Each structure stands twice: as structure tokens, then as C-alpha cells.
Amino acid sequence: MAYERLVEKLTKENLWLYILTMLKEKPMYGYEIAGRLRSDFKIPIATITAYVVLYKMEREGLVERVAEPEAGGGRINVRKVYYRQTEKGRDTLEKGIEYIRSILQTLEGAGKSGSGEPQKEE
Structure with a gap:
């Protein structure tokens, strides 16, 4: 049970x-993101879940939506929307990965000399 949590x-x-x-x-398109979460990362989620997370990420400024122009017409096709990382998203990802690394180092070094505490986000 602890492992599953x-x-x-x-x-x-x-x-x-x-x-x-x-x-x-x-x-990437939202549908593509959902599919890759399932295939590449083996995370069993519904497609709508990916869109909910993308919406929240957009509100936080981590990603932005970009509408794709229709071929030949120059009009915007609102059904074809893809997402891209923002600078804030890149920075937040780097901080997140660094925090996870510090936790792993702490866990792997537990019982050895040192503070034994992971770095906290500022």
C-alpha cells in the first residue's frame, strides 16, 4: 500500500x-500528450485528465496554447491547438528535477555524514 501511494x-x-x-x-497536441503519458510513461490516465492538467498549467503560465492555421487559408482552426512550454515552464521543470535529485541523494546517503535533508524550493 505504501508503494502504491x-x-x-x-x-x-x-x-x-x-x-x-x-x-x-x-x-504537442493534448491528445498526443495523453497518449504518450500512457505509452511512454505507463501512466493510465483518461485523455480528459491530460486536458485538465494542461488547463491548470496554462493558468500557472507553465505552458501556452497555440492555434494552428488552416492549410492554404491562413484562418485559425480552433480545433487544432497545440501546447508548448514557456520559459516559466522550463524553469519550473528544472527546479522540480533538481528537487527530486536532492531527495534521491538524501535517501541514498541516509545514515552517512551530512545534513540528511533535501534542499527546499525557494
Whole structure:
């Protein structure tokens, strides 16, 4: 039960980490993001869940939506929207990864000399 809670916290409850990691590669559509969360990271989520997280991330300024122009017409097709990382998103991802690294170092070094405490986000 403890292990399952850990997995839940590190996956479903922190999807933003995985999404920002994928968006480092290229901008992506929401449906594509949901599919890759399932296939690449083995996180069993509904597609709507990915959109809810993306909406929250957009409100926080971590990602931005970009509408794709229709081919040949120059009009914006509101159904074709992709997401890309913002500078704030890149910075937040770096901080998140660094924090996880510090926790791992602390856990791996537990019982050895040192403070034994992970660095806290400022």
C-alpha cells in the first residue's frame, strides 16, 4: 500500500513534470500528450485528465496554447491547438528535477555524514 501511494504521488498527482518533459522536445497536441503519458510513461490516465492538467498549467503560465492555421487559408482552426512550454515552464521543470535529485541523494546517503535533508524550493 505504501508503494502504491508513492507511485500515485509521483505519477498521476504530478503529471506536470511528465508533460513539461515531453514539451521540451516539441510542441504537442493534448491528445498526443495523453497518449504518450500512457505509452511512454505507463501512466493510465483518461485523455480528459491530460486536458485538465494542461488547463491548470496554462493558468500557472507553465505552458501556452497555440492555434494552428488552416492549410492554404491562413484562418485559425480552433480545433487544432497545440501546447508548448514557456520559459516559466522550463524553469519550473528544472527546479522540480533538481528537487527530486536532492531527495534521491538524501535517501541514498541516509545514515552517512551530512545534513540528511533535501534542499527546499525557494
